Amino acid sequence: MNAVGVVVEYNPFHNGHAYHIEKARKETGADVVIAAMSGNFLQRGEPALLSKWARTRMALHGGCDIVIELPYNFATQQANSFASGAVALLEACGCRYLSFGSESGEIDDFLSTIHFLKESNDKYQHLIKQFVQDGNSYPKATSLAFKALSPHHDQTVDLSKPNNILGFQYITAIQNQGAQMAPTTVTRKNADYHDESFNTSTIASATSLRKALFANDGHIENIQRYVPAATYNGLMDYYNEFGLFHNWEHYWPFLQFRLIQSSPEELRNIYEVEEGIEYRLISAAQEAGSFSEFMENVKTKRYTWTRIQRICVHILTNASKEMMLKNNMPQYLRLLGMTDNGRKYLHHKKNALQLPMISRVSSKNEAELSLDIKASKVYGLAATSLQSKKLLKQDFLQPPVLLKTANGLQ
Amino acid sequence: MNAVGVVVEYNPFHNGHAYHIEKARKETGADVVIAAMSGNFLQRGEPALLSKWARTRMALHGGCDIVIELPYNFATQQANSFASGAVALLEACGCRYLSFGSESGEIDDFLSTIHFLKESNDKYQHLIKQFVQDGNSYPKATSLAFKALSPHHDQTVDLSKPNNILGFQYITAIQNQGAQMAPTTVTRKNADYHDESFNTSTIASATSLRKALFANDGHIENIQRYVPAATYNGLMDYYNEFGLFHNWEHYWPFLQFRLIQSSPEELRNIYEVEEGIEYRLISAAQEAGSFSEFMENVKTKRYTWTRIQRICVHILTNASKEMMLKNNMPQYLRLLGMTDNGRKYLHHKKNALQLPMISRVSSKNEAELSLDIKASKVYGLAATSLQSKKLLKQDFLQPPVLLKTANGLQ
Structure with a gap:
């Protein structure tokens, strides 16, 4: 059995995500899709709309077969650490491919950009330093330095775009870690990452979906066309149970x-x-x-x-x-959920996984998971007291979500 | 000018407190009454109903001439540290007397009890140790040890009662510090410290008043007969402004x-x-x-x-x-409020005060006051955001409360 890995936040899961999974599966011929998913706090320093458990359920309904938690100390970091942790997790799961979304959809463009930057590295680093000294933030300086180098041939990608930066970092991490996974990319459909307004298709950015959810507290009808039914129902259930979308x-x-x-x-x-x-x-x-x-x-x-x-x-x-800073590489695979198909894969690979798999929090692994657990507890405090109690203890009580379908697709 | 000191929390100020002040003034012939008052958190480990500023206003209307804050590191301690800090503050203000309320109203009973315990100290300490080893808390053990010694003559006070313990500790602190103040006591009227139900007179315990206030959130009519008009109005104003009585x-x-x-x-x-x-x-x-x-x-x-x-x-x-534990004695006199009469006294004594007087928080004294200031800020977080902002910055913005009356009485 072959697996393709994806690195995700699913905040929330939408049609664009379903499209990516379907394409990744088809293009790589993989039998299972494994998601390395951020927990309750995300890369941009925000709480997720819904708990990692609710988002895992959506991910499994949407086409993922296995969801592994990207530990807190990678999920809430800048792009290079984030990517490095995610790549290590997926590699440890034995993924043959890593698939990410991009505007260009051409993996060669990323490879040649990386090659170009390696060759121009002295000049690139010098420029970054200069822009930082001018008072720019590091990401801004990186983007300005890249623009200043102006690689004006077709085979480069624009590293001032957030999604391209992530793709760039995934491949860099694969190279640095000597991972066996082959990177591959799927052309993103329509919505730009930072697009805040809906277009007329059925694809909208997660940013615009969150905006719509918060603008109409609890009324989610207007996002229905942009998300799979399982996301729509999941959002309604979550709001009914916990009384909020977290922000x-x-x-x-x-x-x-x-x-x-x-x-x-x-x-x-x-x-x-x-x-x-x-x-x-x-x-x-x-x-x-x-x-x-x-x-x-x-x-x-x-x-x-x-x-x-x-x-x-x-x-x-x-x-x-x-x-x-205790561990610069993940030390465990925290299983959040799987389909029957995903379970088959894990059973098949159980002796080949490069990190210990954790399905339940116990006294044996509690210390190791302490940051993830603490993040979940604090996350739970947003709900009112009774619901909060359930949310904040969920990491101790919740077994991995199990979806009984033939192949994880709806 | 002569001053009598009182040690208070005024949570809230009631007719029994007004009675005590009036009696203390009359019995000692003092010109001014100086209160060492706990700030926003109290000796029993609770937030005060109202901020120290609101309680200062009530105290000045009720008969106090000067209100000095008992610093946080004494106000939130067990009886001996609490008493020790308060005695040091009042002594530093030049008080000639310290007056406290008691059931017996006989200062000699306290003095002979202290004498008796000093004489039986070995046995007393041994008994305390024994009761602690049996699993009792220290205060409980002290009370049991005192009972076991059973000083059965008329000139002792029952040290299992909280108010008697405080009186006992004030005198002990005066003796230990070699303070010049003379201790004196006023017989308490009617209400026992822990009395939770109203009686028919106009005296009720602060405990029963708080209970009534919380039982009828925002409706304070039923406590009107037990408090001076200034307390009644102050409670109404506070609730209207901040929307709560703190608990x-x-x-x-x-x-x-x-x-x-x-x-x-x-x-x-x-x-x-x-x-x-x-x-x-x-x-x-x-x-x-x-x-x-x-x-x-x-x-x-x-x-x-x-x-x-x-x-x-x-x-x-x-x-x-x-x-x-940084300072085992107060280092400053934080002035919360005064009447005209109080101001006259402070002017008169300004070179005789044994600690620096602080009227306003400034960059010079902020570090020294840091615990008091932090307590005020955290206290302020109970109110909703707009009111909270006012409450949590009050220590920086509020000058001492000034009451323009001839002698501080209503």
Whole structure:
């Protein structure tokens, strides 16, 4: 049995994701699709709309056969660490391919871009340094440096686009880790990553879907055409059960409290808190009445919005530098869910998996999973007390989601 | 000008307090009454109903001339530290007397009880140790030891009663510190400290008043006869402005969050967290849906309810062992309010005060006041965001309350 890996957040799962899985399966001829999926907090430093369990259910209905949690210390990191953790997970699962979405849909374009940047590396690094010194954030400087190098032939991809950056980082991680997986890419349909408004087709970006969900609290009818039925029902069920779709504002009281009660010294233990931003965070927390107001007060040219949000997630989950940097590679495969087909694959490969598989939290693995578990608990606090209790203990009580279908497709 | 000191929480100020002040003034012939008042968190490990500023206003209307804040690191401690800090503050203000309420109203009874316990000290300490070894909390053991010694002559006071314990501790602190103040006591009227039900007079305990306020959220008419008009109006104004009377349930989400995101090691830095109670607290936080449910889960024979509540206050304010133990005596006089008469006294004594007077928080004194300020900020988080902003910054913006009356009486 052959597997193709995908790296996902599914926030929420939509028709574009289903299209990607279907194409990846078809183009690679793989028998199973394995998703490395972020847990409850995401790469852009935000809580996921729905818990990882609800999103796993959607993923299995949408065509994935196996969902493995990308551990917190990779899921909430900048693109290179994020990609590096995801690639290591999928490689450990024995994936033969890694498939990602891109505008161009040509894997050769990525390979030649990487080749071009390797050749121009001295100049590239010099330019990045220069742009950082000019006061730009690191991602901005990277993008400006890339533009300045202006590789004007057809076989390059534009690394100022977020999705291209991720693709670029996946391939780089595969090369750096000497992974056996072959990278492959599927042309994205219609919606741009940052597209906030709907178009008339059945494809919309996750960003626009989230925007629509929050604009019409609890009324989800207007996103129905853009998501599979299982996502639509899953969203309704989640809202009925827990009374919310999670967003940063739900966690603002906790963030504000923690910033107000902390000393700058304590905050400096937290991952990515450095260069004096702790003073800025503490002072802004006293002034702001909401998370968005807080972010407006904190933002600066030197820090991207995303980086500040990630710092805030780490403050919320109390993720110290020590804990975040303890392992630079994943140490376990946390199984969130599988189809019958996925189970067959895991049974078949059980002696070939390169990392221990964890299906249930127990006293034996609790310490190792502590960051993931803490993130889940804090995530659960957004719901009102009774629901919160269920959410915050879910990591201990929930067995992997099991979907009984022939091939994981609806 | 002569001053009599009182040690108070005024949670809230009621007719019994007004009676005490009037009697203390008359019996000692003092020109001014100086109150050492707890800030926003109290000796029993609870948030005050109303902020220290609102309570200061009530105190000045009720007969106090000067209100000085008892710093957090004394106000939230067991009786001996609490009394020791309060006595030092009032002595530093130049008080000639310290007056406290008691059942017997005979200062000689206290003095002879102290004398008796000093003489029986070996036996007393031995008994206390024995009762602690039997699994009793320290306060319980002290009370049992006192009963076992059974000083059966008329000139002793019953040290199993909370108010008598405080009186006992005030005198002990005066003696230990070699203070110049003379202790004196006023017979309490009617209401017992722990009395939860109203009687027919106009005196009711603060406990019963709080109970009535929380039972009828926002409707305060039924306590009108037990409090001066200024308290009644102050309560109404506060509720109208901030929308609440503070209680532990308002802080439960923050306490739960902090317990869930903390490691046991971090919690052990907090004052009074020891002997493994950190594990008990963390585990109970996951199960409970409210503060009262949490307390039911945490309580144990070894710890009094009050001690656990104090620990929870320290976790809320992030009061470390280091910060709490830095100074075993007050270092400043934080002026919360005064009448014209009080101002005259302070002007008169300004070169005789034994500690620096702080009227406004500034960059010069902010570090010294940090625990008091942090407590105020956290206290402010109970209100909704807009009011919260005002409350949590009040320590920086609020000048001492000034009451323009001839002698501070209504």
